[in-house]
Amino acid sequence: MDKHDIHQDPLLSVEEQDWPQSKQDSSAPSPSSEFIRPYTGRTGRRRRSALKIKLLQLALGSSIFLFSLTILLLWIYISGLSAENNRISAEFNKQRRHLVAATAALEKLQNERNALVQGRLPYLLPLEYDRAISVTDQYLRNIIFTLTKNQGETATEYRVVLQNDGSSAIYPEVKILLFDKLGIQVGSAEITNGEQSSDEAILDPGEVRSYSGSVNFFRPGNPHYFHAAVY
Incomplete structure (x- = not known):
């Protein structure tokens, strides 16, 4: 081994000792990165909070707008109903x-x-149905007219009340005449001795009796007046 080789070994050993240390130092976090990371997290949370607030404000504004629109539509509808009611009331009063x-x-x-009519025929009386009409002519007291319907056919019936206030028996004979609104005779009915039985033909003193029958119409028209008299 020469002198040059002996001089290089310590250098290699130093480099070999320094290289793991530098590698270990490069993997450790720097102080600046540790400061930036929490700051970035707080900024993200602030942005999310601001976004939530904006969304809530938008939802609240939309709700207020819809509520105001509903109130406006209800007011227009109620105003229309009020105007229609006023129009109907005015037409009804008219x-x-x-x-x-x-x-x-x-x-x-x-x-x-x-x-x-009564000036031309003063003895006529207005005809009213289902009402006792007072007629004072000798023993005639009152008469009731009734309008009946049978199988689609209309008929006028009468009921006459007679009263004998005298001291002797009488043979009642009554004529009933019906007239239209112009005073033209349209029907008649009679109570005669020949149409009554022997018991009904005589009205004794103090006796009160009623006679019923139907009116015979010989002219078309509705009766408005009548005349009932003893003959």
């Missing part, structure tokens, strides 16, 4: 005024017609 005016005019015409 029709009611027209009806009142028409009813008054109709009553006036009916009264004028009744006055003309």
Whole structure:
């Protein structure tokens, strides 16, 4: 072994001893990297928090907008209903005024017609159904008219009450005449001795009796007046 070789061995040993140390030093973290890592984590959390706040603000703003829009639509709908209600009320009041005016005019015409008919035929009485109409003519007391329907056919029936206040028996004979609204005769009925039985043909003193029958119509028209009399 020469002198040059002996001089190189210590150098090699020194390098061999220094190389693992440098490798070990390079793997250790530096102080600057340890400082940057926590700072970066805090910045990320702040960004996420800010994003959450913005999302909450956006959701809250959307909710307020939808609520305001709903209130606006409800107000428009209620305003429309109120306007429609006012229009219907105004139309109803208008029709009611027209009806009142028409009813008054109709009553006036009916009264004028009744006055003309009764002026021409003063003995006529207004005909009313299902009501006892007082008629005072000798032993005739009252009469009731009833409108009946049988198998689609309409008929007018009567019921007459007679009372004998005299001291002697009488043979009741009553004629009933019906007239339309113009005073034209449209039907009649009679109570005669020939149509009654022997017991019904005589009305004893103090006796009260009723007679019933149907009116015979010989002219089309609705009866509005009648005349009942003893003959």
